[in-house]
Amino acid sequence: MDYLLHILTFSAIYMVLAVSLDLLAGQTGLLSIAQSAFYGIGAYSAALLSTLLHLPFLVDVLVGMLFASLASFAVSLPSLRLYDDYFVITTFGFQMILFSIFNNWMDLTRGPLGIPGIPQPVIFGWHVNSHVEFLVLSSLFAFFTYLVVYRLSSSPFGRVLHAIREDEMLARSLGKNTLRFKLTAFAISAALAASAGSLYAHYTTYIDPTSFTVMESILVISMVIIGGAGSKWGPLVGAVVLVTLPEVLRFIGMPSSVAANLRQVIYGSLLVIIMFFRPRGLVGKYGFGR
Amino acid sequence: MIEQLISAGIISSTGYALMGLSLGMMYRLNHELHLELGGMFLIGGYTFVWLPQATRVVWLLSLLLGLLAVITCSAVLEVLLMRPLRRKASSEVILIVNLGLLVCFQSLCALIFGPNPKSLPWSVESASIAGVFVTKPQVVTVIATVLLFAATIWTFYRTSFGASWRATANDPELATCMGIRTDNVQMFTLLGCSSVAYIAGILLTADTAIQPMAGFSIVLLGFIAMFVGGVYHPVGILLGALFIALIQNLGIYWISSLWKDAIAFVVLILFLLVRPQGIAGTQSHRTKV
Numbered sequence: 001m002d003y004l005l006h007i008l009t010f011s012a013i014y015m016v017l018a019v020s021l022d023l024l025a026g027q028t029g030l031l032s033i034a035q036s037a038f039y040g041i042g043a044y045s046a047a048l049l050s051t052l053l054h055l056p057f058l059v060d061v062l063v064g065m066l067f068a069s070l071a072s073f074a075v076s077l078p079s080l081r082l083y084d085d086y087f088v089i090t091t092f093g094f095q096m097i098l099f100s101i102f103n104n105w106m107d108l109t110r111g112p113l114g115i116p117g118i119p120q121p122v123i124f125g126w127h128v129n130s131h132v133e134f135l136v137l138s139s140l141f142a143f144f145t146y147l148v149v150y151r152l153s154s155s156p157f158g159r160v161l162h163a164i165r166e167d168e169m170l171a172r173s174l175g176k177n178t179l180r181f182k183l184t185a186f187a188i189s190a191a192l193a194a195s196a197g198s199l200y201a202h203y204t205t206y207i208d209p210t211s212f213t214v215m216e217s218i219l220v221i222s223m224v225i226i227g228g229a230g231s232k233w234g235p236l237v238g239a240v241v242l243v244t245l246p247e248v249l250r251f252i253g254m255p256s257s258v259a260a261n262l263r264q265v266i267y268g269s270l271l272v273i274i275m276f277f278r279p280r281g282l283v284g285k286y287g288f289g290r
Numbered sequence: 291m292i293e294q295l296i297s298a299g300i301i302s303s304t305g306y307a308l309m310g311l312s313l314g315m316m317y318r319l320n321h322e323l324h325l326e327l328g329g330m331f332l333i334g335g336y337t338f339v340w341l342p343q344a345t346r347v348v349w350l351l352s353l354l355l356g357l358l359a360v361i362t363c364s365a366v367l368e369v370l371l372m373r374p375l376r377r378k379a380s381s382e383v384i385l386i387v388n389l390g391l392l393v394c395f396q397s398l399c400a401l402i403f404g405p406n407p408k409s410l411p412w413s414v415e416s417a418s419i420a421g422v423f424v425t426k427p428q429v430v431t432v433i434a435t436v437l438l439f440a441a442t443i444w445t446f447y448r449t450s451f452g453a454s455w456r457a458t459a460n461d462p463e464l465a466t467c468m469g470i471r472t473d474n475v476q477m478f479t480l481l482g483c484s485s486v487a488y489i490a491g492i493l494l495t496a497d498t499a500i501q502p503m504a505g506f507s508i509v510l511l512g513f514i515a516m517f518v519g520g521v522y523h524p525v526g527i528l529l530g531a532l533f534i535a536l537i538q539n540l541g542i543y544w545i546s547s548l549w550k551d552a553i554a555f556v557v558l559i560l561f562l563l564v565r566p567q568g569i570a571g572t573q574s575h576r577t578k579v
Contacts, residue, residue: 031385078563090562092510097552097556100551261398268394272371
C-alpha cells in the first residue's frame with residue numbers, strides 16, 4: 001500500500017513537471033531540455049533554505065520559484081532568438097551548465113555529497129509526515145499547476161502562445177511582442193518546475209545532483225511528447241505512463257541495475273516509436289508542426 | 291606549462307572536430323541534427339575496448355567488423371526511419387527521434403557494459419615533442435583528424451558526388467529535377483558521417499576511456515564546435531573545435547578544472563549572443579528567428 005502511495009506521489013510530482021513543460025513545449029512550441037535544471041533549482045533552494053535557515057515550507061517553495069524564474073532569463077534571453085534546433089541544443093547546454101554547478105560548487109550545494117536531513121513540510125500547523133498526507137499535498141500541487149497552465153492556455157495570453165507555436169512571423173506581423181510572451185512563458189514554466197523540485201526535496205529528505213541530470217530533462221520532455229503536447233490531458237497521461245511503466249519491470253524480477261538502464265532504453269524507444277507513428281502523442285491534438 | 295595546455299587543447303579539439311564534422315556535414319545537407327551519431331561514437335569506443343578480446347579476432351579485423359556494424363546500423367536507420375520521416379514530419383519530430391535514438395544507444399551501452407568508464411589495460415607510451423608530453427594515441431588521433439578532414443574536403447568539394455551533395459544541400463527539389471538521386475546522397479552522407487563518428491570513438495577511447503555518458507557530451511561538444519566555427523565548411527568546424535578546446539584548456543589554468551564543460555557552454559552562449567554565424571560563417575539568417 002505504501003508502495004502504491006509512493007508511485008502515486010511520484011506521478012503527481014512528475015505531473016507538475018510535465019504540465020509546466022507543456023506550457024513551453026506544447027503551448028508555445030519551444031522544445032526545452034532544461035526543465036530538470038529548474039527542477040533542481042527548486043529542490044536545492046528548498047533544501048538549503050530549510051536546512052540552513054530553517055524557513056518554513058511555503059516560504060522555501062516560493063523562494064525557489066522566484067530563483068528559478070530569474071534563472072530562466074539567463075536561459076531564455078540568449079536562446080529565444082534562435083531557430084528550433086539551435087534553441088534545443090542551447091537549452092541542453094544550460095542543463096549541462098546547471099548540472100555542473102550542482103555537482104561542482106561544493107561550498108553551496110555540497111556537490112555529489114548531496115544535502116541530507118531536509119525536514120518534512122509543515123503548512124500552517126499541518127505536519128505532513130505520512131504517505132497519504134504527502135500524496136494529498138502533491139496532488140494539490142499538481143492540481144494547482146494544471147489550473148494555472150490551462151487557465152493561461154485558454155486566456156488571451158495563451159492564444160498568443162498558440163499563435164507563436166503555429167506561425168511566429170505572423171504573430172509578430174500582427175503586432176505581438178513575441179519575445180516578451182516567450183520570456184514570460186519560460187519564467188512561469190521554470191517557476192512551476194521549481195515548485196515540483198521543492199516538493200521532491202521535502203518528500204525524499206535527501207537530494208543530490210544525480211536527480212537533476214539531462215536524462216531527467218529528457219524524461220520530462222518524453223512525458224509531454226508521448227502523452228501529447230499541447231493538450232490538457234496529454235502531459236498528465238504521459239507522466240502517469242512513464243512513471244508506472246518502469247515499475248512493471250520491477251515485478252518481472254529485473255535486478256535494479258539492469259532495470260534502471262532498461263527503463264531508459266524504453267524511454268528512448270518510446271520516443272522514437274511515438275514520434276514515428278503518432279507524433280501528436282497518445283491523447284494529443286498538436287503534432288509538433290506537421 | 292602553457293605549451294602543455296595548448297597541446298592538450300589541440301588534442302581535445304580533434305574529438306570535437308571529428309564529431310562536429312560528422313554532425314555538420316549531415317546538418318548542412320538536410321538541416322537535421324543527427325544526434326544519434328553520438329551512438330556511433332559509442333559503438334566505436336566500445337568496439338575498441340571489447341570486441342578484440344570478446345571474439346578473439348585479430349585487432350584490425352575486429353575494428354573493421356565494428357565499422358561494418360555501424361554502416362549497417364546507419365543504413366537500416368536511414369531506410370526504415372529517416373526516409374519515411376522526412377516525407378511526413380517536421381524537423382522538430384526528427385530531432386526528437388534522433389534524441390530518442392541517442393538515448394537508446396547510450397542506455398544499451400550502459401546496460402551491456404555498465405556505467406563506469408572502460409579502457410584497454412595497455413600502457414600508453416608517451417613521448418616528448420618540443421618539451422611537451424604527448425602519448426602515441428594522441429599523435430595518431432591528430433594525424434587521423436587531419437587526414438579525415440582532408441578526405442572530407444576533397445570528397446565534398448572536388449568530386450562529382452560532392453557536387454551532388456552541395457546541390458542537394460542548396461535545393462533538394464531542384465536537385466531531383468536535375469536528375470540527382472537525393473536519396474542516395476542522403477544515404478552515403480549518413481554512412482560517411484557515421485564512419486567518421488565511429489573512428490572518432492576508437493581514437494578517443496584509445497587514449498583515455500569510454501563511458502555511456504560520453505555519447506551525450508561528445509555530441510554536445512561537437513555541436514558547439516560546429517556552431518562556433520560556422521557550419522558551412524569543414525575548415526570552419528576545425529577552427530571552432532580548436533577555439534573551444536583551447537579556451538577550455540587555457541581557462542582551467544585559472545579556474546578549477548571541474549568547470550571545463552561549463553566553459554564550453556558559456557562560449558557557445560557568448561557566440562549565440564554576439565556572433566551567431568560562427569567564426570567562419572557569413573550568413574546569419576538561418577540561426578535567428
